[in-house]
Amino acid sequence: MAKSQGQQFIGWMGLTFNAPENWDLVQAKGNRFDGYLRLEEDGVLRCEIQWTLVSAGRVVLDEQVEHYLKSLEQILRKQGKPVTIRKNIHIVSRKQVKRNVRDFMWESNTVGYGMMWFCEDCRKALVAQVVGYEHEPVKEWAKQIFLSLSDHSEGDWEVWSVYGLEFEAPKGWNISKSEIMPGKIKFLFRQGEYELSLGRYGPASVLLKGKRLEEFAVEALGKETVERFNIHYRIESLHNHEGMVLVGKDKRSNNPFHVFLRRLRTGNPFPQFRGWLWQCEQSNRIYTVVGAIAPEHEQLLEHMARSVRCHEES
Ligand SMILES: [Zn+2]
Numbered sequence: 001m002a003k004s005q006g007q008q009f010i011g012w013m014g015l016t017f018n019a020p021e022n023w024d025l026v027q028a029k030g031n032r033f034d035g036y037l038r039l040e041e042d043g044v045l046r047c048e049i050q051w052t053l054v055s056a057g058r059v060v061l062d063e064q065v066e067h068y069l070k071s072l073e074q075i076l077r078k079q080g081k082p083v084t085i086r087k088n089i090h091i092v093s094r095k096q097v098k099r100n101v102r103d104f105m106w107e108s109n110t111v112g113y114g115m116m117w118f119c120e121d122c123r124k125a126l127v128a129q130v131v132g133y134e135h136e137p138v139k140e141w142a143k144q145i146f147l148s149l150s151d152h153s154e155g156d157w158e159v160w161s162v163y164g165l166e167f168e169a170p171k172g173w174n175i176s177k178s179e180i181m182p183g184k185i186k187f188l189f190r191q192g193e194y195e196l197s198l199g200r201y202g203p204a205s206v207l208l209k210g211k212r213l214e215e216f217a218v219e220a221l222g223k224e225t226v227e228r229f230n231i232h233y234r235i236e237s238l239h240n241h242e243g244m245v246l247v248g249k250d251k252r253s254n255n256p257f258h259v260f261l262r263r264l265r266t267g268n269p270f271p272q273f274r275g276w277l278w279q280c281e282q283s284n285r286i287y288t289v290v291g292a293i294a295p296e297h298e299q300l301l302e303h304m305a306r307s308v309r310c311h312e313e314s
Pocket residue numbers: 119120121122123124151152
């Protein structure tokens with residue numbers, strides 16, 4: 001992704017934008033219908049983005065902005081400082097972002113720049129604001145974020161980029177679980193009964209102390225997967241690293257009784273297990289991209305695995 005000096009690229013659930021690289025994404029929650037992102041710098045709020053899907057009806061942006069600014073003003077006034085609010089400040093235009101958009105700013109004990117937009121393609125209504133102090137380049141930050149912001153991807157793939165983990169996930173697969181903790185990031189995408197998941201673990205030097213990659217793989221896949229599938233692997237080079245290609249069959253597919261019931265119920269064969277796992281020396285991390293999928297999803301899994309940027313190529 002295009003990224004300039006001193007900036008980070010963030011991708012979350014179809015939303016993408018550039019922000020100063022020393023800001024931390026401290027909250028990312030919600031789903032496609034309602035979501036919220038929060039960035040802070042050393043514990044101080046810098047940017048918030050919130051979105052909601054408007055399923056039907058006309059969105060009158062001016063009314064929404066009015067409503068929003070009224071409640072913002074109430075909150076600011078409670079802090080006991082005079083509040084100035086200005087609308088239509090022309091830091092972002094419809095022509096630039098190709099969406100119906102309004103911008104505004106306020107000054108109180110902090111300075112804030114905000115915008116609200118409605119995307120007619122995906123029907124997302126979104127409000128974003130950037131906050132700082134008078135002596136800080138808040139307007140420049142806001143411009144940078146607002147003008148780089150996109151609320152949906154144009155192609156079949158969505159770019160995810162958080163905490164230095166960047167990859168592409170297929171559109172139409174909904175994220176059903178995300179685990180973000182020190183040493184582990186894992187996303188699970190689901191479509192019906194099928195699943196794709198991507199994990200990053202580290203530091204590899206600690207996780208693999210006295211342990212082979214195969215043993216780590218069993219742990220990372222989890223008990224449920226290991227019990228459900230008969231999994232075979234072969235050592236293969238992935239992303240120029242030592243890795244494993246995993247192939248598995250649902251254990252129930254060996255049982256004619258289960259196969260019979262399954263056919264009656266769904267007409268589809270049991271999902272198969274496919275996966276890639278590799279150790280990246282440069283980033284000192286282990287990556288997994290695995291799926292319980294139908295044969296037609298194999299290319300999706302491979303695309304997702306290949307899209308992971310495990311280290312910066314020099
Ligand atoms: Zn959109």
